[in-house]
Amino acid sequence: MDALPHREADATGQLAALEAAIARDLALIAYPEPLWVPGRRTAAGEPILDVLVVGAGQGGLVTLFALMRERVTNVLAIDRKPEGAEGPWRDFARMVTLRSWKTVTGPDLDIPSLTFQSWFEAQWGADAFAALGKIPKGLWADYLAWYRRILALPVRNGVALTALTPSADGLVATVVEDGVARHLVARKVVLATGIETPGRWWMPDFIKALPAHLRAHTGDAIDFARLDGKHVAVLGAGASAFDNAATALEAGARVTLCCRRPELQRIQPYKQISHAGFFRGFPGLPDAQRWRWMNHLLSVREAFPRETWERTTRHAGFTLRTGTPWLGARAAGSGVEIDTPSGPLAADFVIAGTGFQMDVAAHPALVPHAHLVATWGDRYIPAEAERNERLSRYPYLTPGFALTEKLPGTAPWLADVHLFSFGATVSFGPSGSSINAMKFAAPRLAEALAADLFTADAEAHYQALLAYDTPEFPLPSD
Numbered sequence: 001m002d003a004l005p006h007r008e009a010d011a012t013g014q015l016a017a018l019e020a021a022i023a024r025d026l027a028l029i030a031y032p033e034p035l036w037v038p039g040r041r042t043a044a045g046e047p048i049l050d051v052l053v054v055g056a057g058q059g060g061l062v063t064l065f066a067l068m069r070e071r072v073t074n075v076l077a078i079d080r081k082p083e084g085a086e087g088p089w090r091d092f093a094r095m096v097t098l099r100s101w102k103t104v105t106g107p108d109l110d111i112p113s114l115t116f117q118s119w120f121e122a123q124w125g126a127d128a129f130a131a132l133g134k135i136p137k138g139l140w141a142d143y144l145a146w147y148r149r150i151l152a153l154p155v156r157n158g159v160a161l162t163a164l165t166p167s168a169d170g171l172v173a174t175v176v177e178d179g180v181a182r183h184l185v186a187r188k189v190v191l192a193t194g195i196e197t198p199g200r201w202w203m204p205d206f207i208k209a210l211p212a213h214l215r216a217h218t219g220d221a222i223d224f225a226r227l228d229g230k231h232v233a234v235l236g237a238g239a240s241a242f243d244n245a246a247t248a249l250e251a252g253a254r255v256t257l258c259c260r261r262p263e264l265q266r267i268q269p270y271k272q273i274s275h276a277g278f279f280r281g282f283p284g285l286p287d288a289q290r291w292r293w294m295n296h297l298l299s300v301r302e303a304f305p306r307e308t309w310e311r312t313t314r315h316a317g318f319t320l321r322t323g324t325p326w327l328g329a330r331a332a333g334s335g336v337e338i339d340t341p342s343g344p345l346a347a348d349f350v351i352a353g354t355g356f357q358m359d360v361a362a363h364p365a366l367v368p369h370a371h372l373v374a375t376w377g378d379r380y381i382p383a384e385a386e387r388n389e390r391l392s393r394y395p396y397l398t399p400g401f402a403l404t405e406k407l408p409g410t411a412p413w414l415a416d417v418h419l420f421s422f423g424a425t426v427s428f429g430p431s432g433s434s435i436n437a438m439k440f441a442a443p444r445l446a447e448a449l450a451a452d453l454f455t456a457d458a459e460a461h462y463q464a465l466l467a468y469d470t471p472e473f474p475l476p477s478d
């Protein structure tokens with residue numbers, strides 16, 4: 001299906017009926033209902049959040065929902081972007097549709113009425129869903145906005161986390177809102193700050209050194225209209241490289257896409273491991289096995305979908321050059337001259353589709369603490385044949401997604417900082433920043449948060465048990 005049909009005549013009524021069904025579904029599975037986390041205040045009397053979630057993209061929102069279901073409700077998510085603009089979907093995600101298939105569930109946490117399909121069918125009908133190829137990215141963003149609204153998830157937009165400091169009261173998050181810095185104190189912090197975190201979008205130094213008007217990363221804002229009639233060189237053969245090539249072609253540019261590999265990656269290994277056994281069992285495997293699997297997965301990389309291939313290659317102005325690494329580049333005339341093994345390549349503009357690099361020190365909240373945080377490189381030394389510098393930079397996480405100390409005893413508070421991003425991949429495989437793993441990963445995160453909150457207050461809960469004096473039935477003498 002290329003374009004969406006008109007909404008059903010009674011779409012508003014259907015959506016209202018769906019929302020009523022969701023309320024009933026949630027009521028039916030509300031057990032156990034009591035709120036159970038004792039409130040805390042700082043020494044100065046300020047309220048302390050039980051969990052602060054940083055980032056209100058799909059990962060932050062599902063974390064809030066999973067916590068609500070554990071009856072952990074003294075929580076807040078913040079996002080530096082305005083409401084509706086969270087995540088990449090209306091920003092630098094330049095594909096037409098999601099890359100994942102349309103029946104992948106996740107944010108719904110297995111509640112049928114909360115699925116994307118239910119939301120879509122309420123408005124466009126079951127036939128339209130059957131005819132849908134993949135989910136248009138704008139609709140995915142709309143679905144997430146609806147999900148946030150009907151679940152009444154507590155989110156504040158326009159609030160950026162800039163620092164995180166341990167204190168006797170808990171974790172002190174320095175946040176900036178409307179240019180003003182203030183503090184939020186939380187017992188737990190979840191960093192759901194996006195796929196590239198804790199790290200940065202990466203490009204080779206010689207591209208970075210080019211004047212800014214001659215180069216961009218696929219994660220940057222790009223004015224494609226100004227590329228009309230120009231020759232654009234794209235480095236990389238991942239999905240984002242192709243999405244950017246297609247967007248430039250559609251804007252009227254000629255595009256040469258180069259990659260190091262002699263052949264394009266056409267196999268999607270993530271599909272092979274998208275089963276319950278992997279999602280449940282992989283996080284518990286010994287380090288050596290987890291490293292071996294992830295060394296393979298992150299080395300072969302992902303294939304992009306057929307739609308992306310067809311969207312790009314249908315343009316006469318597209319040239320693919322496999323087996324063509326870039327060895328250097330410099331500004332020349334009004335454009336760029338790129339060195340390749342087969343000679344120079346001239347372009348008016350270059351786009352680096354070179355992904356991101358993990359680096360704990362690149363996260364604003366972790367910069368001063370990075371030397372305290374254990375990475376896989378600190379915890380596991382693979383055999384020579386399995387050495388991989390890229391993997392060794394990933395943080396080494398507890399089963400509950402918490403950071404761990406490089407040296408025991410130096411920063412025990414890291415156990416209260418949980419990472420729900422692609423940075424969890426070496427520890428657990430697809431997990432944070434992943435739609436297809438969400439239904440397994442988000443409950444595991446919420447369960448760990450709830451268990452930690454309970455354990456830290458175990459004595460108070462025990463005293464509450466001893467003090468509990470509600471009789472089940474009255475005596476005649478009462």
Ligand SMILES: Cc1cc2nc3c(=O)[nH]c(=O)nc-3n(C[C@H](O)[C@H](O)[C@H](O)COP(=O)(O)OP(=O)(O)OC[C@H]3O[C@@H](n4cnc5c(N)ncnc54)[C@H](O)[C@@H]3O)c2cc1C
Pocket residue numbers: 054055056057058059060078079080081085086087088092093094097098099100159160161162192193194195240364420421432433434435436
């Ligand atoms: C271009 C692109 C396309 C993708 N397409 C697909 C796909 O089709 N299918 C699929 O399964 N996966 C896809 N992914 C992978 C993954 O689903 C997305 O990256 C998804 O957005 C991850 O969700 P998230 O909540 O972890 O991060 P995000 O959606 O990126 O949300 C993170 C949020 O954190 C906020 N934030 C960051 N730092 C701070 C801070 N310091 N203070 C406050 N807020 C902060 C950001 O503003 C952002 O809104 C894609 C990824 C990219 C980059």
